[in-house]
Amino acid sequence: MTNPIEQRLSDLGITLAEPSAPVANYVSFVRSGQHVFIAGQTSVAPDSTMLTGRVGEDLDLERGRLAARYCGIRLLAQMKAACEGDLTRIKRVVKLGGFVCALPTSSGPIIPQIINGCSDLMVDVFGDAGRHARFAVGSPSLPRDAAVEIDAIVELHE
Secondary structure (H helix, E strand, C coil), rough: CHHHHHHHHHCCCCEEEEEEEECCCCCEEEEEECCCEEEEEECCCCCCCCCCCEEECCCCCCHHHHHHHHHHHHHHHHHHHHHCCHHEEEEEEEEEEEEECCCCCCCCCCCHHHHHHHHHHHHHHHHHEEEEEEEEEEEEECHEECCEEEEEEEECCC
């Protein structure tokens, strides 16, 4: 029998790379009880290039949503590592925290709409279990000039 989450990823044309290693003094994820807290993942494309840009300068909604989707794919790779390779162990995506590189004058709905690039991916992959609480804020800069960074909290099946 095919793993339904892996099948959804295949149907979406997503291949998960090995999760990235931390770039400073932290770990990629922490399991505590039935929850996994995943460190922020930046907008790295499948070809390993960083998607950069800033709302109010050179980051529009379409490119921002793509950057958030890349963060989501990297979050999925971390989830898979935390679940020893079995994404069916994810019971629910509990919360996402999204940061979008933006000028201080950037306002309106664009920042939450950008983070939808990741939120939509979680629902596409996990169905209703992918629906989550979240925040979406603008930041004047992000690590390595990333356009977007997103962290996650997920719950595992017992």
